[in-house]
Amino acid sequence: MSTTGQEFNPEAAMAAFQQQVEAAMPHVKDLHNCVGTWDMEMSHFMCGPEPMQGKGVETVVMFGDFWLLAEVESEAMGQPFRGHCVTGYDMIKKKYVSVWVDTMAPYAMNFEGNLNAARDTMTLECTMPDPMMGGAMAHYVIVDRWTGPDTREWSMVQHSAMGEMKMMETKYRRRK
Numbered sequence: 001m002s003t004t005g006q007e008f009n010p011e012a013a014m015a016a017f018q019q020q021v022e023a024a025m026p027h028v029k030d031l032h033n034c035v036g037t038w039d040m041e042m043s044h045f046m047c048g049p050e051p052m053q054g055k056g057v058e059t060v061v062m063f064g065d066f067w068l069l070a071e072v073e074s075e076a077m078g079q080p081f082r083g084h085c086v087t088g089y090d091m092i093k094k095k096y097v098s099v100w101v102d103t104m105a106p107y108a109m110n111f112e113g114n115l116n117a118a119r120d121t122m123t124l125e126c127t128m129p130d131p132m133m134g135g136a137m138a139h140y141v142i143v144d145r146w147t148g149p150d151t152r153e154w155s156m157v158q159h160s161a162m163g164e165m166k167m168m169e170t171k172y173r174r175r176k
Helices: 012-034
Strands: 036-044 051-064 067-076 081-090 093-102 106-115 121-131 136-147 151-160 163-174
Touching: 012 081, 036 067, 093 121, 106 136
Parallel strands: none
Antiparallel strands: 036 051, 036 163, 051 067, 067 081, 081 093, 093 106, 106 121, 121 136, 136 151, 151 163
């Protein structure tokens, strides 16, 4: 007996779950466009008045049918840099979710967001304490915009008590 007073019906539960999965699939399919190897040209704005330029490679694969795994290898602030990202569509939240970790920060960033109506721009947001500001809260906004079938532009902006600061911009070109 369930807590609602009705018998649990595994077949009905599985059918309802499958309907939710099917409803999420168009969102999941949008992620498949990201698969591939991408050359990156980056601008870091966090280290002074002039942006630091860098290059890198992002490799993106599907993990099963639902999740993207991305690995970034580059240099950041003169140091070797690696980052990993897991992105998918959360059928319960009805939002895209993404978790980012890298070799320069001992914390994870958890983002949520959506695609625009044209399905060419994903906006993800994260609010968390910023360790570089003594733990004060900061809000991060990532915008990933497709500019062509094999090109995209990505940016990250931080909003905090100190104001708005563009942190990074990256241009991507998919390798053929």
